[in-house]
């Protein structure tokens with residue numbers, strides 16, 4: 352049993368309370384390799400932002416859960432070395448699919464877990480979430496639950512259709528389960544193809560697809576039911592079109608990739624939404640930089656030659672999200 356506090360990680364409780372009060376959101380960035388982790392930590396230290404390092408099932412399968420756990424421990428020390436005396440870093444399990452998965456992460460030092468029972472019948476979602484909460488809270492590990500279904504594909508989480516969270520269920524769910532935060536579905540979606548072209552309109556000036564707006568009425572109804580309760584948005588990458596263009600003009604083929612416009616995320620961050628998950632934008636930034644570098648330098652074969660600009664590009668993106676979208680900068684003392 353690893354005590355996450357001993358390795359310098361924190362849970363989400365205080366972080367979320369401050370974010371809800373302060374009208375900003377904490378970035379939750381997925382990571383599965385060293386360059387991503389370096390970019391996340393550099394960005395959060397330079398902007399003095401708390402940060403959530405997220406590990407998905409796909410990341411655990413790809414990189415190994417134990418290795419990722421030790422990378423997070425290394426991340427704390429790395430942040431200190433970069434000049435942040437008191438880093439606020441959460442190691443969070445993204446989309447835990449069972450009690451056993453959550454337990455194994457808690458036992459190895461995760462400070463926060465998500466149990467995603469959103470695809471189960473309501474009562475079963477309540478039961479499994481409650482079981483995880485009872486176990487996690489013994490060790491002061493915080494738990495995120497989910498109500499409602501997001502469309503899209505993320506690693507092994509996928510659904511063809513979204514179902515908005517029902518505001519009439521949230522009080523019962525939170526009370527029965529004891530969760531510390533709640534992921535909701537209000538029209539965000541996993542992956543780089545969040546909407547079909549049929550769901551979008553076309554901007555006459557740019558010819559770009561404009562996605563349908565988020566259901567802020569549902570968010571407001573949930574906030575009324577649970578005043579001040581931490582709300583989480585998944586699937587909140589913006590799929591920057593300049594990155595998509597770089598990929599496509601350097602041999603890639605991403606057709607009609609579309610994300611959530613940043614002004615909508617900015618608006619959400621000012622509400623009870625206090626954690627915003629961003630994964631695809633990091634993948635796009637990395638891939639665009641690598642494709643561009645290799646196209647310009649066909650003779651290069653040292654991975655450091657193309658991973659260095661990829662890391663820089665991800666870092667720039669993370670800083671942009673922290674400062675210009677979530678507003679979580681300057682929230683910790685270095």
Ligand SMILES: [Zn+2]
Nearest residue numbers: 505585586628
């Ligand atoms: Zn998700």
